[in-house]
Amino acid sequence: MANTFKTDPIEFKPAAAQPAPSSTVGPVAWIKENLFSSIPNSVVTILVILGLLNVVPGVIDWMFISSTWSGASQDACVSDGACWVFIQAWSQQFFYGSYPSDGLWRVNLSLILLFVVIVLSFTLPANIRLKVSVPLFLVLPFVCIAILDGRLVGLDYVNTDFWGGFSLNVLMAAAAIIVAFPFSFLWALGRRSDMPLARSISVVFIEFFRGVPVLALFFMGSVMLPLFFAEGTNVDKLVRVWIVLIFFMSGYMAEVFRGGFQAIPSGQYEAADSIGLGYWQKTLLIILPQVIKVSMPNILATFVMLFKNTVFLLIIGIPEVLQTLLTALSNSNWLGGHAVEGYVFVGVIFWLCCFGMSMLASSIEKKLDTSHRN
Amino acid sequence: MSTESKVADNVEDTIIIKDLNKWYGDFHVLKDINLTVKKGEKIVICGPSGSGKSTTIRCINRLEEFQRGSLVVNGVEMVEDVKNIEAIRREVGMVFQHFNLFPHLTILENLTLGPIWVQKKPKAEAEAIAMKYLERVKIPEQADKFPGQLSGGQQQRVAIARSLCMAPQIMLFDEPTSALDPEMIKEVLDVMVELADEGMTMLCVTHEMGFAKKVADRVIFMDAGEIVEQNTPEELFNNPQTDRLQLFLSQILDH
Numbered sequence: 069m070a071n072t073f074k075t076d077p078i079e080f081k082p083a084a085a086q087p088a089p090s091s092t093v094g095p096v097a098w099i100k101e102n103l104f105s106s107i108p109n110s111v112v113t114i115l116v117i118l119g120l121l122n123v124v125p126g127v128i129d130w131m132f133i134s135s136t137w138s139g140a141s142q143d144a145c146v147s148d149g150a151c152w153v154f155i156q157a158w159s160q161q162f163f164y165g166s167y168p169s170d171g172l173w174r175v176n177l178s179l180i181l182l183f184v185v186i187v188l189s190f191t192l193p194a195n196i197r198l199k200v201s202v203p204l205f206l207v208l209p210f211v212c213i214a215i216l217d218g219r220l221v222g223l224d225y226v227n228t229d230f231w232g233g234f235s236l237n238v239l240m241a242a243a244a245i246i247v248a249f250p251f252s253f254l255w256a257l258g259r260r261s262d263m264p265l266a267r268s269i270s271v272v273f274i275e276f277f278r279g280v281p282v283l284a285l286f287f288m289g290s291v292m293l294p295l296f297f298a299e300g301t302n303v304d305k306l307v308r309v310w311i312v313l314i315f316f317m318s319g320y321m322a323e324v325f326r327g328g329f330q331a332i333p334s335g336q337y338e339a340a341d342s343i344g345l346g347y348w349q350k351t352l353l354i355i356l357p358q359v360i361k362v363s364m365p366n367i368l369a370t371f372v373m374l375f376k377n378t379v380f381l382l383i384i385g386i387p388e389v390l391q392t393l394l395t396a397l398s399n400s401n402w403l404g405g406h407a408v409e410g411y412v413f414v415g416v417i418f419w420l421c422c423f424g425m426s427m428l429a430s431s432i433e434k435k436l437d438t439s440h441r442n
Numbered sequence: 443m444s445t446e447s448k449v450a451d452n453v454e455d456t457i458i459i460k461d462l463n464k465w466y467g468d469f470h471v472l473k474d475i476n477l478t479v480k481k482g483e484k485i486v487i488c489g490p491s492g493s494g495k496s497t498t499i500r501c502i503n504r505l506e507e508f509q510r511g512s513l514v515v516n517g518v519e520m521v522e523d524v525k526n527i528e529a530i531r532r533e534v535g536m537v538f539q540h541f542n543l544f545p546h547l548t549i550l551e552n553l554t555l556g557p558i559w560v561q562k563k564p565k566a567e568a569e570a571i572a573m574k575y576l577e578r579v580k581i582p583e584q585a586d587k588f589p590g591q592l593s594g595g596q597q598q599r600v601a602i603a604r605s606l607c608m609a610p611q612i613m614l615f616d617e618p619t620s621a622l623d624p625e626m627i628k629e630v631l632d633v634m635v636e637l638a639d640e641g642m643t644m645l646c647v648t649h650e651m652g653f654a655k656k657v658a659d660r661v662i663f664m665d666a667g668e669i670v671e672q673n674t675p676e677e678l679f680n681n682p683q684t685d686r687l688q689l690f691l692s693q694i695l696d697h
Contacts, residue, residue: 195548195551333540333542335538335540335542336542336544338505338536338538338542339536339538339542339543339544339601340544341503341504341505341531342503342505342531342534342535342536342605343531343555343556343560343604343605343608344528344531344532344556344560344608345555345556345559345560346524346528349559349560353555353559354544357546358544358545358546361546
């Protein structure tokens with residue numbers, strides 16, 4: 069057998085690579101392939117272009133060209149375009165609600181802390197990433213509350229009635245998802261558990277908070293929750309809403325995590341078992357890090373959903389950004405009908421944040437693609 | 443019953459399986475398996491797929507439950523008790539067909555996880571042990587890489603080293619070369635042969651008949667959940683007693 073290969077070796081030279089045919093690369097080929105590949109496709113392309121030509125110039129004109137950008141009051145807005153003066157004049161309220169002007173740095177500091185922790189959780193070296201970022205995330209909501217509230221850290225006390233604006237939407241969503249994280253992990257574990265009691269409690273909980281509309285939950289939170297507290301205790305409205313958001317979020321995230329658990333091959337559990345790791349060691353050291361990794365895009369998608377749902381807080385009178393906008397629109401100095409500008413503005417800032425998170429999610433997905441081939 | 447009930451003082455017999463029966467629902471997968479393994483003995487288990495050979499060795503470290511019969515590993519009887527199961531798992535290393543390395547940990551972390559968390563060794567000592575075994579499987583230079591960056595053969599050698607780090611008395615191999623590209627099978631088998639030469643007690647489910655002839659003290663042929671024949675490799679391969687084994691041998695050798 070072996071002898072048959074024993075001839076004098078001939079040196080093997082790989083053939084040189086040739087360029088791809090020019091009709092398949094370049095912008096012209098791309099347009100042909102994607103926009104005009106067939107007659108129906110070409111018709112659709114032309115119709116879409118005509119439609120855009122009809123709408124886009126008008127929008128650009130309204131938003132940028134004939135709009136008014138500077139001025140002190142709505143009297144400055146004399147043209148047909150958008151009156152951005154309105155947004156400018158109310159920008160502090162839109163972002164910070166009625167938080168005292170000399171304490172705005174406290175809101176900014178909270179937002180910066182949130183941003184720093186998020187960036188750290190993606191940029192720290194892989195071997196310490198979870199060990200550092202998980203504790204940071206878990207203390208973050210309470211640090212932010214302490215800074216905003218002020219009493220614990222020796223700053224002026226600011227009652228939660230004054231918290232508001234877009235910063236409240238962001239911080240509320242972040243604080244809710246962070247605290248929901250460990251809970252949802254436990255619910256997901258419970259739902260996969262062999263113990264009938266743990267499993268049924270988890271299923272009932274998850275399905276309740278997934279099945280009831282978030283608006284109904286907010287009403288329950290503001291009306292029903294106080295019934296459960298001892299008489300005389302007055303739990304802050306924001307805290308009650310926070311609790312509702314945490315439960316709502318952990319119901320959804322539990323299902324995200326469950327999906328993540330199912331994506332982990334059974335061999336991982338068996339390998340951990342064969343080494344002799346106990347249940348919690350196996351779950352926390354082997355399974356959880358992988359679950360978080362595969363669930364990251366879905367966690368971010370759930371977060372986007374929760375973030376947008378924070379505008380429903382206006383229903384129970386919390387001055388988040390949309391509520392602030394409604395207040396501004398009914399102000400007697402600004403009765404010129406600036407609703408369109410206001411809604412466009414709120415839409416754009418939400419869209420920017422959510423689009424940013426989607427980009428983050430897709431970049432994580434790409435990263436996963438390369439590092440998770442096993 | 444005490445958690446680590448010693449039932450056999452005869453340490454010569456490392457594994458004693460008596461009348462082991464297992465069902466998946468109504469399906470009877472293992473039927474009256476009886477097997478005694480002596481310390482240092484190398485056993486190769488072969489048989490057609492679905493014959494219960496993997497299930498048998500997975501019962502030994504309780505990755506599979508069994509419904510009837512008894513199993514004693516290193517003098518500890520397997521009973522329904524977490525402490526007891528963990529005590530047995532500490533003595534038994536296992537290597538899987540698909541390696542099952544932890545993809546989120548580096549090679550070194552894969553190896554030190556058990557010593558640090560199960561055996562409570564200090565990190566430096568665990569790393570020294572890990573490097574020792576990585577050198578034995580000849581890939582110390584890969585210590586800081588992640589499993590996904592290694593070839594299949596290298597991953598399987600890491601998996602062997604990971605088991606060895608726990609200083610097991612017994613090693614179980616569940617088709618360790620079946621998922622490998624042909625050119626990588628040899629590097630893994632070489633490590634296994636070396637391990638056998640050092641006197642490790644080994645149970646190996648494999649179709650590598652060359653390995654069986656070279657290393658095994660005993661080859662066991664299983665079919666339909668039963669041990670059909672067992673003998674030395676020469677006897678078993680050259681002088682099969684049952685038509686079932688003859689058919690199996692003709693199928694795996696004639697290609």
